[in-house]
Amino acid sequence: MLERSETSTDKGKPISAKRAAKIFKNLDENRDKSLDAEEIAEFFKEAADMVDFSWEFLTARLPNIATTGLKVGKEEFITADWDGFFSSAKTMHPEWFARHSRQTWMGYSDHPFLETVLDKVAAVTGLSERLVRKTAEPMQVLLYPPHGGHYSCHHDTAPDGLDDARFMTVFFFLNDVADGGETVLFGTDLNGTFPEDRAFAGEDIWGPIESQCQSVLSCPQPSRGHAMPQPFSSALAVKPRMGTALFWYNMAVDPKGHIGQFYWSSIHGGCPTRADEKWAANVWLHARAKKSRKEL
Numbered sequence: 001m002l003e004r005s006e007t008s009t010d011k012g013k014p015i016s017a018k019r020a021a022k023i024f025k026n027l028d029e030n031r032d033k034s035l036d037a038e039e040i041a042e043f044f045k046e047a048a049d050m051v052d053f054s055w056e057f058l059t060a061r062l063p064n065i066a067t068t069g070l071k072v073g074k075e076e077f078i079t080a081d082w083d084g085f086f087s088s089a090k091t092m093h094p095e096w097f098a099r100h101s102r103q104t105w106m107g108y109s110d111h112p113f114l115e116t117v118l119d120k121v122a123a124v125t126g127l128s129e130r131l132v133r134k135t136a137e138p139m140q141v142l143l144y145p146p147h148g149g150h151y152s153c154h155h156d157t158a159p160d161g162l163d164d165a166r167f168m169t170v171f172f173f174l175n176d177v178a179d180g181g182e183t184v185l186f187g188t189d190l191n192g193t194f195p196e197d198r199a200f201a202g203e204d205i206w207g208p209i210e211s212q213c214q215s216v217l218s219c220p221q222p223s224r225g226h227a228m229p230q231p232f233s234s235a236l237a238v239k240p241r242m243g244t245a246l247f248w249y250n251m252a253v254d255p256k257g258h259i260g261q262f263y264w265s266s267i268h269g270g271c272p273t274r275a276d277e278k279w280a281a282n283v284w285l286h287a288r289a290k291k292s293r294k295e296l
């Protein structure tokens with residue numbers, strides 16, 4: 001069974017009245033027993049990785065909130081059906097969420113076929129089978145629903161998380177997606193217009209770019225012949241085709257497997273689906289072999 005996206009509330013604990021009271025207390029810093037739009041936005045980001053919302057939608061879904069203007073009182077907050085709210089927001093406005101997908105993990109020993117996938121990973125990446133087996137995280141299988149399933153731009157590993165860094169991503173497309181669902185590699189430069197060292201630049205260059213690519217609008221535009229919008233016209237958008245795969249380095253690694261620089265330019269994302277669902281899988285290779293991966 002596929003679990004819901006780890007970034008959505010409905011995957012985690014439901015927001016009970018008790019939990020809501022705790023959340024409210026933390027958010028209401030000025031202790032005025034109400035939350036303003038900014039504080040609500042913070043709650044949405046924390047609880048569901050929701051990056052946008054409209055007040056109209058909020059008040060239409062939770063009518064007891066409508067009476068208090070652009071503030072949510074304590075009682076209203078605690079009694080609101082937040083789980084129901086997030087799930088209808090996901091259906092009606094998937095673009096408000098950083099991510100809309102389901103996923104599960106599969107151990108490579110679960111099926112002989114999956115073992116062969118690791119051999120293929122070694123063959124195409126040029127890494128040894130031993131290293132691949134030692135460092136591969138269980139395969140993450142992803143399902144994006146049709147009509148808005150997506151994953152906004154992100155990095156697969158943290159710049160400072162050396163111990164558990166996913167130095168490489170091997171990303172498999174498991175079905176054909178006729179329209180939408182492209183994987184965009186925002187750091188690529190198909191037109192050859194960027195300074196040569198931009199791929200190795202740091203947060204100063206890539207931070208502002210990241211803040212612009214959060215929107216699902218940073219994807220091929222059907223109205224413009226599926227061209228990428230500005231400022232990403234140079235970026236590679238890959239159409240999902242069953243049995244194909246992409247791989248890239250999230251961090252530098254030397255022939256001995258020693259990890260180096262974090263690549264800010266490894267930023268990427270999955271575009272919104274349209275009529276078709278999208279199936280895909282990640283094989284992440286880690287900087288350190290984990291004892292907990294022994295069972296694989």
Ligand SMILES: O=C(O)CCC(=O)C(=O)O
Pocket residue numbers: 142151156181182183184268269270271280282
């Ligand atoms: O679905 C895609 O195209 C990208 C998925 C992705 O980046 C991820 O799962 O980390």
Ligand SMILES: [Fe+2]
Pocket residue numbers: 154155156268
């Ligand atoms: Fe990713």
